Amino acid sequence: MGGRGSGVLPFRTVAIVGVGLIGGSLGLALRQRGLARRVVGVGRRQAAVDRAVELGAIDAGTLDLRAGVAEAELVVLATPVRAMVELARAAADALPRGALMTDVGSTKAGLVRGLEEVAGSRFRYVGSHPMAGSERRGVDEASPGLFDGALCFVTPTLRTDQRALAVVCELWQALGARVRSLDPAEHDRLLAFASHLPHLVAAALVNAAPPDALACAGPGFRDSTRIASGDPRLWADVCLENRDRLIEALAQIEQQLRTLHAIIRDSREVELLGWLESAKAARDHYVCS
Amino acid sequence: MGGRGSGVLPFRTVAIVGVGLIGGSLGLALRQRGLARRVVGVGRRQAAVDRAVELGAIDAGTLDLRAGVAEAELVVLATPVRAMVELARAAADALPRGALMTDVGSTKAGLVRGLEEVAGSRFRYVGSHPMAGSERRGVDEASPGLFDGALCFVTPTLRTDQRALAVVCELWQALGARVRSLDPAEHDRLLAFASHLPHLVAAALVNAAPPDALACAGPGFRDSTRIASGDPRLWADVCLENRDRLIEALAQIEQQLRTLHAIIRDSREVELLGWLESAKAARDHYVCS
Numbered sequence: 001m002g003g004r005g006s007g008v009l010p011f012r013t014v015a016i017v018g019v020g021l022i023g024g025s026l027g028l029a030l031r032q033r034g035l036a037r038r039v040v041g042v043g044r045r046q047a048a049v050d051r052a053v054e055l056g057a058i059d060a061g062t063l064d065l066r067a068g069v070a071e072a073e074l075v076v077l078a079t080p081v082r083a084m085v086e087l088a089r090a091a092a093d094a095l096p097r098g099a100l101m102t103d104v105g106s107t108k109a110g111l112v113r114g115l116e117e118v119a120g121s122r123f124r125y126v127g128s129h130p131m132a133g134s135e136r137r138g139v140d141e142a143s144p145g146l147f148d149g150a151l152c153f154v155t156p157t158l159r160t161d162q163r164a165l166a167v168v169c170e171l172w173q174a175l176g177a178r179v180r181s182l183d184p185a186e187h188d189r190l191l192a193f194a195s196h197l198p199h200l201v202a203a204a205l206v207n208a209a210p211p212d213a214l215a216c217a218g219p220g221f222r223d224s225t226r227i228a229s230g231d232p233r234l235w236a237d238v239c240l241e242n243r244d245r246l247i248e249a250l251a252q253i254e255q256q257l258r259t260l261h262a263i264i265r266d267s268r269e270v271e272l273l274g275w276l277e278s279a280k281a282a283r284d285h286y287v288c289s
Numbered sequence: 290m291g292g293r294g295s296g297v298l299p300f301r302t303v304a305i306v307g308v309g310l311i312g313g314s315l316g317l318a319l320r321q322r323g324l325a326r327r328v329v330g331v332g333r334r335q336a337a338v339d340r341a342v343e344l345g346a347i348d349a350g351t352l353d354l355r356a357g358v359a360e361a362e363l364v365v366l367a368t369p370v371r372a373m374v375e376l377a378r379a380a381a382d383a384l385p386r387g388a389l390m391t392d393v394g395s396t397k398a399g400l401v402r403g404l405e406e407v408a409g410s411r412f413r414y415v416g417s418h419p420m421a422g423s424e425r426r427g428v429d430e431a432s433p434g435l436f437d438g439a440l441c442f443v444t445p446t447l448r449t450d451q452r453a454l455a456v457v458c459e460l461w462q463a464l465g466a467r468v469r470s471l472d473p474a475e476h477d478r479l480l481a482f483a484s485h486l487p488h489l490v491a492a493a494l495v496n497a498a499p500p501d502a503l504a505c506a507g508p509g510f511r512d513s514t515r516i517a518s519g520d521p522r523l524w525a526d527v528c529l530e531n532r533d534r535l536i537e538a539l540a541q542i543e544q545q546l547r548t549l550h551a552i553i554r555d556s557r558e559v560e561l562l563g564w565l566e567s568a569k570a571a572r573d574h575y576v577c578s
Contacts, residue, residue, distance in 0.1 A: 131505075131507030131508070132507070132508075133508075134508070150507070151505065151507060153505075189502075190499075190501055190502040190505045191502075191505060192502075193497065193498040193499065193502035193503075194498065194502045194503070194505040194506050194507065194510050195505075195507060195509055195510060197494065197497070197498075198494055198509055198510050198513045198514070199509065200546075200549055201490055201494060201513070201546075202513055202568070203564065203565055203568035203569075204542055204545040204546055204549060204568075205486065205487055205490055205542065206568040206571050206572045207545050207564065207567060207568050207571070208482065208486070208538065208541040208542040208544075208545045209482040209483065209486075209571075210479075210482065211571070211575065212479055213478075213479040213480075213481075213482035213483045214482075214483070214571060214572070214574075214575035214576060215575055216420075216440065216442075216479045216480060216483040216484075217483050217575065217576045218420030218421070218439070218440060218483065218484060219420070219421075219422075219423070220484055220487055220488065220515075220516045221483050221484060221487050221576065222576050222577070223512045223513070223515050223516070224487045224490070224491050224512070224513045224514070224515070224516060225487070225513070225568075225572055225576065226509075226512050226513070227509045227512070227513060228565075228568045228569060228572050229569050229572050229573055230569070232562055232565035232566045232569055233562065235565055236558060236561045236562045236565055239553055239561060240553070240556055240558060240561065243553055243554075243556060246553060247550065247553060247554055249497065250546060250549070250550045250553070251550070252497040253493055253494065253497040253546065254543065254546050254547070254550065255497075256493040256496050256497045257489075257490075257493055257539060257542065257543050257546070258543070260489055260493060260539070261536065261539045261540070261543065264528055264529070264532055264535060264536060264539070265532075265536055267529055267532060269525060269529060272525045272528060272529065273521055273522065273525045275492065275496065276492055276517075276521035276524055276525055277521045278496060279491070279492035279493075279495040279496050279514075279517045280492075280517060280518050280519070280521055282495050282496070282498075282500070282503060283495045283503070283514055283517050283518050284518055285503075286500065286503035286504055286506065287503060287506045287510065287511050287514065288511070
């Protein structure tokens with residue numbers, strides 16, 4: 001990853017399937033950084049595609065998947081995870097020879113397996129997951145700097161073409177992301193704790209609070225529940241896709257809260273302090289503010 | 290609250306006991322807005338008091354509580370909650386006649402009871418709780434705009450002097466806060482959900498995550514655990530002060546997570562979606578972003 005470059009960038013044509021917040025931001029970034037000569041967007045609604053053109057996120061847009069990918073050197077799937085395998089299957093024999101495909105899905109094990117199966121020898125596939133986004137959605141919220149400084153996972157397997165992997169890494173790096181390679185299953189285990197569980201917990205905090213308590217929310221509550229304002233459809237998909245790992249993570253936090261409940265019930269001050277100190281130390285060490 | 294004003298502002302002398310983030314920000318704001326002719330800071334360490342003077346948060350500082358409050362028309366307690374009653378007791382007969390006292394404590398029921406008892410007929414007391422602060426601490430982090438736009442609770446009881454209440458409300462409004470009056474016990478019930486529980490949950494998210502998952506944290510995890518970087522000592526005090534209400538709130542979120550665990554285990558998609566949608570709707574309605 002890094003170094004001399006593959007000589008592939010800039011791409012001639014990149015097709016982005018799904019022109020929402022992530023797809024739109026990718027289009028803006030590719031165009032503004034000169035990483036693609038032409039960006040084609042594939043959407044489900046004409047209005048969204050037109051808006052993406054208007055905002056400069058894509059050069060041209062279409063609702064026709066097979067037409068959209070017909071000249072693409074690189075296809076990026078930026079739809080909800082659960083739609084991706086079927087879209088790839090529908091696009092597969094319309095792709096030019098040697099085409100490369102990646103995706104921006106938040107879960108990887110099942111998805112990578114599914115997309116590798118569809119790819120076969122028809123196209124080269126490498127899984128990606130840029131840790132960028134927000135609780136907002138739609139191309140109107142897109143930003144060319146979305147990936148700048150973000151962590152981006154790539155999830156190669158034994159079947160991954162190494163040259164394709166190098167190109168995908170180079171792409172994300174050119175967009176400003178810090179690229180890290182993870183096994184797909186390992187990705188899902190770690191992201192269950194780092195991303196999917198926090199989403200559920202944020203929603204649980206909101207759902208647990210009576211309305212008059214929500215009206216008392218200050219900056220702490222606002223930040224700690226921000227992600228609960230994310231797209232429910234998208235997050236329901238992610239949580240069910242990563243069900244097994246997420247259940248393990250839920251069991252962990254349930255155990256933490258049971259322990260804590262007992263500590264507070266019995267006013268065990270030293271233990272409470274130790275528990276809060278260990279959280280602060282871990283967060284201050286690992287998570288940049 | 291509001292309207293013509295009491296004619297009391299600007300104060301001649303305000304004493305701030307505790308010159309950390311909140312006390313320091315209060316001093317800066319009082320001085321910059323001309324709400325006090327003189328601000329005296331009372332600290333525990335000479336270095337902190339000197340630094341507060343240097344930063345312009347106070348006009349003068351002392352380690353001697355009784356000397357510090359001797360000319361104060363208004364005393365604001367801005368120390369950890371658990372120290373406040375003893376400090377008020379130690380200061381009580383050094384206060385000038387007719388002095389007014391308030392505090393910025395995050396829990397109110399026990400504190401207000403304790404401070405009202407100390408006050409007796411020796412000084413007038415009104416509880417306050419400005420919802421401002423951050424995970425940072427110390428006077429170096431102080432900001433004169435900290436209370437601007439913040440929600441600030443005042444917690445009068447049947448014993449509260451109405452004129453004193455009006456002055457305290459006027460003070461917080463003059464600092465830019467939105468003032469809301471709540472019964473102390475009701476305050477603690479609501480804040481258990483809006484503030485204390487989110488702190489514990491943020492710490493539980495960090496403690497539940499394996500270190501390699503923490504290293505994968507993106508913006509979602511960072512925001513949802515920000516408050517876990519708060520001062521452990523301060524938050525241990527708050528949690529134990531509000532133990533009974535917090536236990537009720539913990540039971541609520543434990544119930545939420547149990548329900549959710551079962552929903553995900555059984556892949557009940559419609560229920561999961563409904564559960565996420567209700568959280569999003571409540572947050573979008575009640576919590577400003």
